[in-house]
Amino acid sequence: MVQDFGNTVASNGSDATSFALKLRAEPLELSWHHCGVTSDFIGEYFSRSCGSGIDPVDARHSISYMINEILENAIKFRHGGDVELVSTLDEDMFEIKIVNLIDAQTAEKFQGHLTLLLEREPGELLLERIEENALNPDSSGSGLGLLTLMSDYGAKLGWSFTSEHVSEGVELTTFASLRLS
Amino acid sequence: MEISTNDYRVWTEASTIHYEGTMRLSGTDAYAPILEIMNSVLSSKPEVITLDLTGLEFLNSSGINLLAKFTIEIRKQPDVGVRVLGSKAIPWQSKSLRNLQRLHPSLELTIS
Numbered sequence: 001m002v003q004d005f006g007n008t009v010a011s012n013g014s015d016a017t018s019f020a021l022k023l024r025a026e027p028l029e030l031s032w033h034h035c036g037v038t039s040d041f042i043g044e045y046f047s048r049s050c051g052s053g054i055d056p057v058d059a060r061h062s063i064s065y066m067i068n069e070i071l072e073n074a075i076k077f078r079h080g081g082d083v084e085l086v087s088t089l090d091e092d093m094f095e096i097k098i099v100n101l102i103d104a105q106t107a108e109k110f111q112g113h114l115t116l117l118l119e120r121e122p123g124e125l126l127l128e129r130i131e132e133n134a135l136n137p138d139s140s141g142s143g144l145g146l147l148t149l150m151s152d153y154g155a156k157l158g159w160s161f162t163s164e165h166v167s168e169g170v171e172l173t174t175f176a177s178l179r180l181s
Numbered sequence: 182m183e184i185s186t187n188d189y190r191v192w193t194e195a196s197t198i199h200y201e202g203t204m205r206l207s208g209t210d211a212y213a214p215i216l217e218i219m220n221s222v223l224s225s226k227p228e229v230i231t232l233d234l235t236g237l238e239f240l241n242s243s244g245i246n247l248l249a250k251f252t253i254e255i256r257k258q259p260d261v262g263v264r265v266l267g268s269k270a271i272p273w274q275s276k277s278l279r280n281l282q283r284l285h286p287s288l289e290l291t292i293s
Contacts (some may be wrong), residue, residue: 030209032205035205036203036205036239049274057270057272058272061239061271061273062272062274064239064240065241065273068205068241069242072205072207072241087264114243127280127283127284130246130249130250130253130280130284131253131284133246133249133250134249134250134253134254137209137232138209139209140209140210141209141243142208142209142242142243142245142246143210144242144243144245144246144249145242147242148242148245148277151280152276152277152280153276
């Protein structure tokens with residue numbers, strides 16, 4: 001079964017500059033530290049291949065911020081398994097697909113969260129969420145990663161959940177795109 | 182007061198709080214010691230608190246939540262003003278710091 005939320009269609013074709021990376025669950029013991037290292041690496045890689053008219057400092061930062069936020073979620077919520085990243089750049093359009101495994105319960109909770117997220121204007125929802133966080137000192141996560149990407153970076157996001165047998169977990173593919181300037 | 186690691190440094194000078202480096206901590210708990218330093222400056226009730234972010238190259242969304250939460254704490258104390266200093270050379274600051282001003286319109290934001 002496949003369930004899609006948001007924008008899950010890639011626009012970059014086979015002519016785009018492409019780069020794929022697999023973070024193996026073993027033997028590295030994937031951890032928080034890998035998010036920043038990986039996102040900086042891909043940001044640096046693509047900032048050197050973007051064309052004239054694109055600010056490489058902004059490109060490196062925006063790509064790195066976007067990948068770091070999605071990877072932090074992948075590392076935080078993954079249910080074992082590797083994490084795969086495929087990124088492409090075609091002129092000013094940067095796209096990334098990040099695939100990881102989550103358990104069925106996490107998938108259901110996240111889907112409920114996404115339904116609310118996609119119904120609202122992200123800038124408004126971001127401020128609301130910040131006010132809620134300030135009232136709940138015990139909440140451990142901020143929930144601001146996806147909202148800042150949509151509101152502050154103008155990123156387009158999508159999620160695809162694929163499951164065959166619930167016991168094997170759910171494969172989550174996160175799609176994100178950004179027009180570099 | 183100062184917290185210093187290989188990745189970042191946070192320190193205070195009177196009512197100015199300086200941030201430097203890359204902060205990508207894993208969540209509210211991990212940011213708690215930094216919030217503690219910030220709250221100790223607020224509890225001295227200075228006329229103006231300055232957050233100097235001009236050396237903070239990277240901040241993840243949990244860190245943005247920390248700045249937002251602190252802005253709300255300052256908002257509750259009308260006698261304490263707040264000034265935020267950012268840099269145009271650091272892209273996240275032009276993109277995300279305006280949210281602090283939306284939370285607390287009298288916050289003075291300078292990105293130069």
